Amino acid sequence: MTLAWIVFALCVMGLAALFVLYPVLLTLRISFVRRGQPQQEQQTQPPTVTVIVAARNAAPLVGDKIANTLGLDYPADRLSLIIVSDGSLDGTFAVARAAADERTTVIEVPEHRGKIHALNLAVREARSDVLVFSDVDAILERDALLWLVAPLADDAIGGVCGRRVIGRDDVRLVLAQERYFHLDSLIKRLESRTGSLTSNDGKLYAVRRELFTPIPEAVTDDLYVALSVVEAGRRFVYEPAAIATVRVPSRTAPHELRRRRRIVGQSLRGVLLRPHLLLPTHYGMFAMGLFINKILRRMMPFLLAGLFASSIPLAAESAWVAVLLAAQTACYLLGALWPFLRRAQGIAHALNRLSQTCFYVMLGNLGMTLGAWDFLCGRSAGRWEPEKDDALCADTAESSSPTIAYVMSRFPKITETFILYELLELERRGMRVLVYPLILHEEPKRHPEVDTIMPRVRTEPFLSGRVIAANVALLTEHPLRYLRAAAEALGGTMGNANHFLRTLILFPKIVWMARDMALCGIRHVHAHFATHPALAALVIKRLAGIGYSITAHAHDIQITTRMLDRKFEEAAFAVTISDFNRSLLANIVGPEATSRIHVIRCGIDPQTFIPREHPDVSPDAAKDAPxxxxxxxxxxxxxxxxxxxxxxxxxxxxxxxxxxxxxxxxxxxxxxxxxxxxxxxxxxxxxxxxxxxxxxxxxxxxxxxxxxxxxxxxxxxxxxxxxxxxxxxxxxxxxxxxxxxxxxxxxxxxxxxxxxxxxxxxxxxxxxxxxxxxxxxxxxxxxxxxxxxxxxxDLARNTGRLAQLLTAHADRLVFPATDISQTAREVPE
The missing domain is CATH 3.40.50.2000 (Glycogen Phosphorylase B;)
Known part of the structure; x- marks a missing residue:
């Protein structure tokens, strides 16, 4: 058997175990295995319950959550509520205090410590028989608590998971996510009838107080609590009648990517903390289910990739493998086409649901790959953070004065003092500037003034979670705009191998810059150097509608002139540092663009560079002194x-x-x-x-x-x-x-x-x-x-001329940037 057949067989067996073998085994077990003890009748006196909710920046939701919880059909004297505000900045604590009654405890954690810390803190305050965990955006059915705690009348049961139902929502990925939760609910029903769940749902679950153990950082709380119950020798079951209605978990494609990545990494760490639960000799069917659901399922991206790669050479040998390869290709193409089909009408519209599902599967597998990589690299995602420097972005976006973005090849670079001191002078004049280097260039030595600028530097690696999320978002929300920008940038540099390869590497990061600038309310981009910084500014204009300008120096207009005419034609204005450079550019960009090129020379600070006190006296007055x-x-x-x-x-x-x-x-x-x-x-x-x-x-x-x-x-x-x-x-x-x-x-x-x-x-x-x-x-x-x-x-005088030009062009948007900034904002989880 060739290597291709071995890989093919292993991938088929792995996928079959996930989607066929495990559900079939559960179904057979239901038929042949009786449940241990019959469930006792529900007690006439329900247990005391504390509902615990961790909230961060949830002021619009927390009032409704409190009203919904306190209005449930559950004995009022046996129900209490604890709300923990985890470093919220939007008044969540004040809103919760205003909506609370004597049954509600509101705890404020001044600093953002993460959901795990908030839950552990709340449990220490709880005094009830049963702990119920729910999210701030989950609205419970009136009888949800009664159904949720009913199975606990059976002493063999230590915890119960409720059912998540997606409410009315017009989010584009809603259909695909509903299908996923239907499948997840089916697996939970089968597992619950034969033993314990291998998964849980943080939107609504309950656990006996005595079985709760403090949750460690960097794991998913719901899975860890469920595993603790099983480890204690109790069952963790599913109650589909306990319904929590929620919004669509993933509001946007990048949100789904981040969510799946975080969950996968944290769940793998949770299983790693209790590896003995994977021993079938001790935990039987549960151990197999845990391996399949929490480990093998996380390997699905690699199984699918291996299946596709091995199918290519085998398609020529086997007709049914060729059919399978065609089916895989069709699914991937449908997923890739969903950004276009979702707006289609007529016959193409009929493919929308299938296309959306394919896209959702591809997106989820990408998130799982990133999560698995985080786990293997030992990276922790223990606490959720909003988009980096949101406070800075909010400050600039809401400012009455326009914010300028500076793009350059490298920063901070000790030899490019002209950029550093130009930035300092612009800020001294009251301009708001954010710095976006294509490469963060840290050096052993740097000018002390760099520390003043670094808090306003926004950067990402060439490929990171945020960069991937930004590209997924732009490709799904504005596919034509994204593809045209990519084609223009890559096509325009293709004749020069060096420029093309750099553009290929930088393009995903430039897309992130476009979304981040839109989020931060940037009104104008200024590019230092007419090479890749100017190309980045052109792409940002194509994607976000933000106008730009260029400062040309020397090598950037001397070595290669590829796309130089387009960069200058599209610029609102351009600056060059010498008459020589302006004459050189006039022969390249044409008279119309030349008319918008201003000569503004670099400047120096005359207060820093001053002559020695006695220039007519040499430090060493000896006649033959060197x-x-x-x-x-x-x-x-x-x-x-x-x-x-x-x-x-x-x-x-x-x-x-x-x-x-x-x-x-x-x-x-x-x-x-x-x-x-x-x-x-x-x-x-x-x-x-x-x-x-x-x-x-x-x-x-x-x-x-x-x-x-x-x-x-x-x-x-x-x-x-x-x-x-x-x-x-x-x-x-x-x-x-x-x-x-x-x-x-x-x-x-x-x-x-x-x-x-x-x-x-x-x-x-x-x-x-x-x-x-x-x-x-x-x-x-x-x-x-x-x-x-x-x-x-003089630096101040020359920078003042540049500041006048920047201010004059700062509000001339090509088209509103808000259409890509809305999906750039993080959605609370």
Whole structure:
């Protein structure tokens, strides 16, 4: 037998055990096995009961829950109610206190500790014979409690599960969920007639007080309590006449995904805490049912995947396998088409129910896969949390001033100070900014101001539960919009392997960004760099209707121009940092888009970068004291470190005394270090690594000349206008650099520094030697440079121009974003 046949057979047997073997065995057992003792007649005096409800942010529901519970057909003197508000922020505790009477105890837990903590706390306060657990959204039939406790008249029974009924609801997945609960109810009936349930329902269940054991964290409370009853030697049964009417459990596709993932992970942990219940020698049929329902059922995604994969090669050998493969394919296609068929009319509408069921099964299996993975990785989901930073989102969404989202490739990145200080300046001006990096870029060293921005950084891994949920939601709610955005992004980058692969990896996360921005009330997106950040902004516009703008720097418009015209045409406006870049873009994006491109130069803070107190007095006034050179740049080929090291070698040969300090990090650091050793310059050229801004500013005040040997990189990229040169000029340092890109717009040859041809270490060494001998020229050029920077490169002034543009375009939505933000909100469970 081939491997394919073995896999096929194992998967068929596993699925058959779930859907055929187990129900058949239960049915046969009903026919041949008598129940142990006949159930006693219901006692004339029902037991005392405490109904326990844990609630979080349930102010709209808790009043109805209290009224429903206290109005049940149950002796008032034998019924009490405990409500625990678990760190609610919406006034749940106050509403509950207002609706309570003398039979109701309302407990407030100030901090969110989770449902398990709330239930354990309530049980410690209960003094009744029977504990009844119910959810805040479950409305009980008037006789539900009487039916629920009736089986407890039999001493062999320790707990009872009620029946969940879905009320009238227009949620799209309601039909599929109803079918699931009908099947679940059938299994419960069969198990209850032959022994104990292997599952429970948290919407309504009862347990004898003496059989309750504290529930540990990170498990499902209903299953754990049921297993505790069985472990104590009692039966846990089903009473279908005890009805709790609830809303549809899964209001949206992503909600179902999160719910199934959480339940699977927690239930597996619950079984793991009592593994001896899986021993058939001790627990017989119950042990087999527990394995099938709680372990084998969790393996269903893998069984279905194995069945499909093994059917493909076997279809050519067997006609019935080919039929089975066709049936599987049809089911998966129907599930994938449900987002389209659910709005269909006529004949296609008749497929809606089957298609919805297929979709629900696929969604549930994806959730089970994620839950099983969480379990295997040891990740705990012990307490339910709302969407991350909901308080921040609620604050921004309800603000009267518009909130701007900043998208960039990486944050916080120590070399991209221009983004960090632009954000700080925008916030200083009162603008509300949330930061969405495509990659959260943590480094060992970072600027201290980063800590101010980090609370407003919103990010997710490339693939997480929230990212998957966002994609499922957009695909089901707006399939055409989702597919068109995906086709545009992937199709537009397909000609460039690097850009295409990055887009493929980033696209799911960008979809999450779109939904999160809609939820947070974002009114405009600003993308730093015209590569993937601008592509992300374009996709967000397609999905959420939020307009965007771009700041273009250097390599992002020099290396590849793919989709560049579309990104700029769709932008509300664009910013570039130099006239050189604007001219470059004019040849790419056309005159209409060019008219919306503004030149706003990067800026520096003149209060941080200041000259030393006596610029006319060198720190070391000795005649032959070495001149202090400073270069702050990443170790990349376009920064020209190889030419700078060679120029330093030439200076040493000529006998010019100097010390050159290199600040930065990057992929070519090892290569630069090797060149320094080969030139025997380890005493003259010092590599200091990456440093925070205050230390860089101090080094600038100690330096005599700022040097940057910029060249065109191997990929064709080159500088924009280096911020390091702006900061050095603000410190009244003369500059030696190259005639490249926008650098001549900042450094005027002979006025604020000296410019040499790129990749010419001889000319670079000559310029450094000239300035090292002419201290008066250094002072003159340095002061002229500071004057120029204060006039044209002031951070506050330039960011103010950008803020005006952002504010002017912040409310120009393409279409309302509320249609995707409504389903983005977490539904209380």
């Amino acid at each position: 001149v202090n050179l400073l270069c702050v740049a990443s170790y990349k080929d376009m920064k020209g470190h190889a030419h700078l090291v060679e120029a330093c070698r030439l200076l040493a040969v000529r006998g010019v005394p100097f010390v050159c300090r290199l600040v930065g990090d990057g992929p070519l650091r090892t290569d630069v270090a090797r060149r320094i050793r080969q030139a025997d310059l380890e005493r003259e050229v010092l590599m200091l690594g990456p440093l925070p801004r205050p230390r860089v500013a101090q080094l600038m005040r100690e330096a005599d000349i700022a040097v940057l040997a910029s060249v065109r990189g191997a990929r064709g990229d080159m500088e924009g206008i280096p911020v390091f040169l702006m900061e050095a000029m603000a410190c009244a340092l003369p500059v030696v650099s190259t005639r490249l890109s926008g650098i001549p717009e900042l450094v005027e040859h002979g006025e604020t520094g000296l410019l040499v041809p790129p990749a010419d270490p001889i000319a670079l060494a000559w310029a450094l030697a000239e300035l090292s001998r002419a201290s008066s020229e250094r002072i003159r050029m340095g002061m002229a440079g500071r004057t120029k920077v204060l006039r044209d490169y």
